Amino acid sequence: MSLPKVRVPYLLLLPGFAFLFTFFILPIINLAQTSTQTRVAGGDTGQYEQTLAFSNYIQAFVENKEQFGRSFLYATLATIFALAIAYPLAYGIAFKAGKYKNILLVLVVAPFFTSFLLRTVAWKQILGEEGFVVPGLRSLNIIGEQTTLTSTSIAVVAGMTYNFLPFMTLPLYASLERIDPRTIEAAGDLYANGITAFRRVTVPLSMPGVVAGTLLTFIPAAGDYVNAAILGSPNTKMIGNVIESRYFKIVDYPTAAALSFTLMVAILILVTLYIRKAGTEELV
């Protein structure tokens, strides 16, 4: 009777594997095949043939290194800002909110009830000429008459920070909430002041949340193209925008595929280095 027992876990895994195989592995293989194709000589727009042209990767990277750099810069900035905003927020909800805890958590998640796209378009209105931010800053003489906020890198990074904030806040909250308050009390008993107790006890114990939150923010942010498309200008285009344009506008599937692969590998390397450094014993 022991044999079926062994089989059960594998059977339970089967639907998941089948799904991932069909909708992840097969497309990845297809993408890899596409990435080394070149145009059919004399063929029509969008007709490509396999020539194992690995040079596509070099060309795609060299032509778009600026957008690659920008993607990682913006994603890093958005992650840092999101962390700076989310940590106190999650801390407050976990330790100080009392009976309002659940309401505040709902408020953190509430933006998800609206479409990602609509929220970003709303930001365009808020930062636009007829919103309240620009006239406000102008009346305080912080920005000049001709300065605008939309179509700038500030708007793109701000939009990304906002859009990914819940992804940062929720894992942080989950980690902070699990901390036993008695450990902090114990630190106080051992003559640690508030700052030392926070630095030596709270922060290390919340690290799994920090790692999970930064990954959940950074990875989608690096591949994001919506914020740059809606809030940015031609000078703030990210790699996601290039892939979109290559695929739909230029109908250059191989370059789009090569760029996608390069982005995946770059993120994988960065994330591996980061996890090595930060440690993930408690992450999974």
Next chain:
Amino acid sequence: MANKPSLSPEARSILRTQISRRAVLAGAGGIGAAGLLAACGGGGDSASAENTVRWGNWPLYLDFDEASKTYPTLVKFSEQTGIDAKYFEDYNDNDEFFGKVQAQLKLGEDIGYDVVTPTDWMAARWIRLGYAQKYDTANIPNKVNILDSLASPSYDPNRESTLTWQGIMGGFGWNVEKNPKGIRTLDDLFAPQNKGKIVVLTEMRDTIGVILLGQGIDITKVTEDQFMNAVDFMAKKISDGWIRGVKGNEYAEDLTSGDATAVIGWSGDMFILASENEGKFDFAIPESGGTISGDNLMIPSTASAAGKANGEKLINYYYDPVVAAEVAAYVNYVCPVKGAQAEMEKIAPELATSEYIFPTEKTSSRLNVFRSLTPDEETKWAEAFQQAQGN
């Protein structure tokens, strides 16, 4: 009048109350009742039959009656001919639609449509690939009604397999307060008050077309060097901070929010903007000429003989000036049918004088169709245009 097509107060008041294509889009959160109705139809996969015709068109691009949830002109067509017209509003994007049906076209399998509505350059690609059928002109006597300015595009010089559904003018749009004298030339567009507040279209043929025309180049014969030169001009205006964005229909939002004060834009959008904002915005065809492009009624190679004949009858029906006027009163784009203006006098005289819907002959002569590109050019030029905008 030819230089400054503007709306009469009557036209504005009519438009404010009328359910236009764009107003429905804005009001119903993007899903008009028409869209829902079409969605129920199942997306054009029913088999071609003797007395049916299946037409795939862009959303909100045909007169629609909210009360009865029907397309009045289409209902009349069915009554007159006994042909069951199935209408699908699922042509949302040229590339997307092409991608969806390309494999079937290649194999010669039914794609589920007897009439499709691609934009000029995409129609050119279908023709090149042999995916379009030539009309039996005996079935389309109204073909002669096409406007002279649209009668011989380079991809189909004799209009043997395409006829324009609606035309779209490309030119300058502006905020009247910021540009009291209006915009007629590239110099007017790149005037100091517009610095950093100019938006141009993502549609390569309109944006570069208007720039090329401003440089005195004939876009029906443009060479690669001339094109690349115009792209460099645009790239320079972007890097020098003149142009803030290259966008699709969203430029209308930028104009209303005040983020943009001048644009290279489309007549239909500007028509709505001007009427919704009490004349705060205006549109003109540049002195050096504007662009005109169109979406085209075309019969795919996979349509059956019966489907093709019925499709031709449908196309002929919509080239009847009476019917064309009814459609134009709803969709606000350039009506491609001669004689529709006289018919419009009878149903909505205010709209009959609109240069947006019925450009005068003098205006039409200043509109140009971008020449069709070879596949190599199409890829290379699109690439240059995309890279100039940071992609």
